[in-house]
Amino acid sequence: MNKAEEDNLLLLVLRLNLKKVQSKEVSEEEETKATEALKTLGLSLEDALKKASALLK
Numbered sequence: 001m002n003k004a005e006e007d008n009l010l011l012l013v014l015r016l017n018l019k020k021v022q023s024k025e026v027s028e029e030e031e032t033k034a035t036e037a038l039k040t041l042g043l044s045l046e047d048a049l050k051k052a053s054a055l056l057k
Contacts, residue, residue, distance in 0.1 A: 001040070006041065007055055009037040009040060009041055010037075010041065010048055010051050010052040010055060011055065012033060012034060013034050013037050013038060013048045013049065013052060014048075014049060014052035014053070016030050016031070016033075016034040017034075017045070017049060
């Protein structure tokens with residue numbers, strides 16, 4: 001996996017988490033994509049969010 005693909009997966013996880021924090025509805029499809037992204041990245045949610053936050057700095 002290249003850097004751009006990894007960054008896209010990290011941002012996908014970040015977007016889903018932001019929706020949850022804002023008490024917005026999250027579809028089962030979105031939840032599945034985020035779960036698969038975490039598995040692909042081999043990261044915990046916390047670690048993925050830290051890396052995604054670093055991308056935005």
